[in-house]
Amino acid sequence: MRSIADEIEKCDCNVIHEDVVEKVRGQMPEDEVLLNLADLFKVFSDSTRVRILCALQYSEMCVCDIAVLLGMTKSAISHQLRSLRQTRLVKYRKDGKVVYYSLDDEHVSNVFAQGLLHVSEQ
Amino acid sequence: MRSIADEIEKCDCNVIHEDVVEKVRGQMPEDEVLLNLADLFKVFSDSTRVRILCALQYSEMCVCDIAVLLGMTKSAISHQLRSLRQTRLVKYRKDGKVVYYSLDDEHVSNVFAQGLLHVSEQ
DNA sequence: CAAATGATTGATCATTCATTCAACTGTATT
């Protein structure tokens, strides 16, 4: 439990509205939750990963196909697929030499949809 | 209009499933849209900005209050508020020396909500 | 007017991160 005094110590200013700060502090989720949230959005913050996720909404695809679609090397795509695997946003199946990737989260489309609402209003 | 041949030129592999690539290419949004989408999520990808946005869901706050709440300097907060202003996610009003910030987008809460759904399922 | 204070800004530094390149793994084909 951090006290107001502790916080002031770390920052360079006075509390102007102590009541507001205390009220908001009581309602904020745990720092860990917000850190995980930021980490999730970090995955969506790169256009290559966004394009991969977008493509997989329409069909499962192998690494080569994605590379051709996006005009990038297999290596670059493979590196990005790694992040997407680690955050469990995509899954894969092997068929011989070929690895097929597909979406692994029903929320991906929803997050996309909300984001597009904002973008399309610019 | 890019041709399949052009894409292969830029990458290091063959098209394995030309039909799939063509079908998906036809359904993908414009690159510019996906770039804007990634830029939007980039704003959400830093835990300081996420915490600021989260706090502003509960109350408008001045820079000092946010700094105290998060245990950071006014300067650091002010820099991040700048990104949030530029992407029109927050708005502000001045009252004398004090600048009060608040949310400026109804979609912020929705994007948060979808993100939290994913995070809480880990 | 001068001092104090809330806030912003620009430069700097350290860190993070996406792509490239080369090497390597595993599977299929001949």
Added chain:
DNA sequence: AATACAGTTGAATGAATGATCAATCATTTG
């Protein structure tokens, strides 16, 4: 067994970025 090919991996490089620090702006107050 040898070759070819889909895919992965690790190191290296260059670009992007967040916090710090000092300087500055703007408004209020003595």
